[in-house]
Amino acid sequence: MRADVLAAAAGVLMSGGVGGFTVEKVIAASGVSSATIYKHWPSRGALALDGYLHAVGDEIAVRDTGDIRTDLEHMVVAFVRMASREPEGTVFAQLIGAAQTDQELAAQFDHHYFGPRRREAFALLATAKERGQIRADTDFGVLVDLIWGACYIRLLLPHLTDQLTDAFARQVVTQALSDVLVDPALP
Structure with a gap:
């Protein structure tokens, strides 16, 4: 059923x-x-x-390869690919818009989508911190918001959706990590 x-x-x-x-x-x-x-x-x-x-499944699943840049790029590239497809990207943007006035939808988004993905990203960053890949004083909330905020602004502004590309995803991750990597020369 x-x-x-x-x-x-x-x-x-x-x-x-x-x-x-x-x-x-x-x-x-x-x-x-x-x-x-x-x-x-x-x-x-x-x-x-x-x-x-x-309909879309869990295309944005977190994976831990041991390289925080690769793992974040995987997540963000998967998201921009989903957000760039039609009708998936448009419908997702519509759902986000509807959540602004539908408290139940907003709660469901937090419970089933944003909340779990945010916790997964925090866990991935905590592991990277334990490995010494990112600085100990890294604010995970700010880092996650920098990465995903850039993606969502392009998703939600129709004149920018064509700029949701793999190259954009990689550039966002590179820029967001530039100040927190222990050794920026790491792959």
Whole structure:
């Protein structure tokens, strides 16, 4: 049942965007009752986000290769590739916009997307710090915000979305790490 609802939600969302997404359309596409949907998803936005995450999967998974620059580049390149695809990038930007006025969607974003990814990035940075790759006084919050903030500004401003490229992702990581690497000459 859950997989059917998520597949239906993903289909409705990807074909019509956030503006065309309704619980009624998901009910029609999945054959599940509204009571069942609202039992598992507290709002239209929460269902839309779950459908989105079902559609795109976990492309931005953290990996620890032992090289903080490589690991961060992997994450950011994966994100910009997802954000550059249509309809995925546009729908993601729409969901972020909708979260500004939908408290349930904002909470779901924090619980299922932003929160876990931020914690994963902090853990990766903590490991790099333990290895002596980055300075002990590095503020993980500022570093993560520098990297992801640059990506999100380009995602959310339509005239900049074409600049979400692999080269941009690598440059953002290089610039963000330039002041925190113990030895900037490291690969």
